[in-house]
Amino acid sequence: MINAERTLDALGDPTRRLVFKRLRAGNRSVTEIARGLAVSRPAVSQHLKVLKTAGLAVVHIEGRRRLYAVDRRGIEALRSWLDGFWDKALVAFRDAAEREAARERKPR
Amino acid sequence: MTDQTVSSVTDPNSVRKMINVQAPPAVAWRVFTEQMATWWPLAVYKIGKAAAVDAIIEPRVGGRWYERGDDGSTCDWGSVLSWEPPSRLVLSWDINADWQFDPDLKTEIEVRFIAVGQDATRVELEHRRLDRYGARRDEMRRIFDTEGDWGRLLAAFAARAAAA
Numbered sequence: 415m416i417n418a419e420r421t422l423d424a425l426g427d428p429t430r431r432l433v434f435k436r437l438r439a440g441n442r443s444v445t446e447i448a449r450g451l452a453v454s455r456p457a458v459s460q461h462l463k464v465l466k467t468a469g470l471a472v473v474h475i476e477g478r479r480r481l482y483a484v485d486r487r488g489i490e491a492l493r494s495w496l497d498g499f500w501d502k503a504l505v506a507f508r509d510a511a512e513r514e515a516a517r518e519r520k521p522r
Numbered sequence: 523m524t525d526q527t528v529s530s531v532t533d534p535n536s537v538r539k540m541i542n543v544q545a546p547p548a549v550a551w552r553v554f555t556e557q558m559a560t561w562w563p564l565a566v567y568k569i570g571k572a573a574a575v576d577a578i579i580e581p582r583v584g585g586r587w588y589e590r591g592d593d594g595s596t597c598d599w600g601s602v603l604s605w606e607p608p609s610r611l612v613l614s615w616d617i618n619a620d621w622q623f624d625p626d627l628k629t630e631i632e633v634r635f636i637a638v639g640q641d642a643t644r645v646e647l648e649h650r651r652l653d654r655y656g657a658r659r660d661e662m663r664r665i666f667d668t669e670g671d672w673g674r675l676l677a678a679f680a681a682r683a684a685a686a
Contacts, residue, residue, distance in 0.1 A: 496649055497537045499563070504541045504647065506561040511553040515545030515641070 424468035429453055433461045434470055434484070441474055441481035536650035543643045547635040550643040551608035554633065555579050564589070570597035579613070581605060587613050603630065610634050615649070 424430060429451075436447045448458040462482055465471035472485045543550050553560065558577040572591025577599075580586050585602040604612035614628040629651045636644045 493537060500537055500539045500647060500649060503561065503563055504539055504645065506563065507554060507645070508541050508543045510557065510561040511543045511545040511550045511643075514553050514557070515549045518549065 424464050424470060427461070429457075430461045430464060433458055434465055437465075437471055437482055437484045441476070441483050443479055443481055447482065536648055538649075539647045541645050541647075542638065543645055544641065545643060546641055547608040547637050547643045550635050550645060551611075554635075554645075555581065555607075555611065569599070570595055579611075581607075587615075600628070600631075604632075608635055 432451065433447060436442065444455055444459050444462065447462070448455045451458065453461075462471055466473065466482075466485075469485050471482050474481045474483065545553070556579075558579065559575065562577045564574040564577065570589055570591045572593045572595050574589040575592045576590040578586075578588055578590060579602060581602075583602055583605050585605070586598055587600045587602065588596045588598045590596050598616070600614040600616045602611070603614050604610055611633045613631045613633075615631055616628050629649065632648045632650070634646045636646065638644050
């Protein structure tokens with residue numbers, strides 16, 4: 415089970431978002447992901463670890479190489495986020511509709 | 523965190539919600555469709571560069587659903603697929619993984635307003651076809667492998683959720 419809040423938190427960091435974007439290219443090693451980024455390779459490893467914990471990255475072992483890719487469960491996090499979004503929006507909608515109904519019931 | 527007044531059903535490709543409102547369907551319909559800015563979390567969900575001040579649904583099938591910014595600019599969110607006042611509304615939500623309007627990537631929001639007695643309404647909402655983002659493999663691959671950037675979509679959600 416992916417924790418949506420953790421997923422969204424994980425993407426709150428701009429460098430981590432950049433690392434995540436690079437995962438879309440398919441299975442890549444840490445070195446490949448770090449290439450051209452303004453952060454160190456260990457820092458990229460750390461970001462990958464956070465992304466993995468958040469359900470946004472998966473690791474495949476190929477021989478002696480650890481290759482990272484996007485974890486499709488991220489979409490589930492999006493659904494969860496929308497779920498919470500609609501909870502909030504509908505409660506706000508209900509309050510607005512009830513205010514409007516109360517206003518109309520009042521004699522003028 | 524789940525608000526207990528809103529109930530949910532689990533389905534991987536849709537979000538379903540139900541809420542009871544102490545207002546007749548005509549009022550609920552009007553507030554939903556004509557006064558969206560009074561309740562829609564514009565601080566959380568908007569796509570334009572300008573600060574959004576209003577969300578507008580054009581009252582007809584094929585009408586636009588869009589936000590208006592404080593500089594007068596507008597950004598489409600989708601369109602009206604069904605317009606049946608005061609009982610049923612279907613909107614398409616055409617925001618792609620680039621956080622851009624994209625008429626090819628429609629998710630659907632169906633809202634039903636069901637009278638409960640004289641002065642109350644049960645509002646049922648379904649946001650469906652989320653699989654258009656995820657479960658359809660070729661599309662998912664296209665989104666991941668080409669310019670489409672659903673990471674930015676999630677990031678945009680994150681930024682907006684954090685700002686809320």
